[in-house]
Amino acid sequence: MASLNKVFLMGNLTRDPELRYTSTGLAVASFGIAINRAWTAKTGEQKEDVCYVDVSIFGRRAEIVGEYFNKGxxxxxxxxxxxxxxxxKDGQKRSTLRVVADNFQFIGATSKR
Incomplete structure (x- = not known):
């Protein structure tokens, strides 16, 4: 059976991107984004929910994100x-789910560092 692992997200950065380089010189940028969702409850009350997602991006795209994007x-x-x-080290199991970005797009104006 075929499978598909593809995500499209649009939101705002929750922190400045952290740009680092691996031992082989590959750029890696890590940052978080907040995705807001608004809806109307059955009562007519306006509700809002926020989903926070950790993102990593690699290579030249990581350098661009690190240079041109800031929190917000x-x-x-x-x-x-x-x-x-x-x-x-003390034997506790941990796990994390993150998005590895293949591509990104500027939305509106961004500030250069």
């Missing part, structure tokens, strides 16, 4: 979900 800037992300599991 809107961004459109295209990527895939990645699930990581590990065990801490």
């Amino acid at each position: 800037n809107p961004i459109f992300i295209e990527g895939r979900l990645q699930f990581n599991q590990w065990e801490t």
Whole structure:
């Protein structure tokens, strides 16, 4: 059976991107985005929900995100979900779900650092 792992997200950065380089020189930018969703409840009351997502992006795209994006800037992300599991030194199991971005788009104006 075929499978598909593709995500499209649009939201605002929750923190400045953290740009670093691997030992092989590959750029990696990590940041969070907040995606807001508004709806009307059956009672007519306006409701809002926020989903926070951690994102990583690699290569030249990571350098561009690190240079041109700041906390609060809107961004459109295209990527895939990645699930990581590990065990801490004291034996506790941990896991995280994040988006690995393949591409992004500027939405509106961004401020240059």
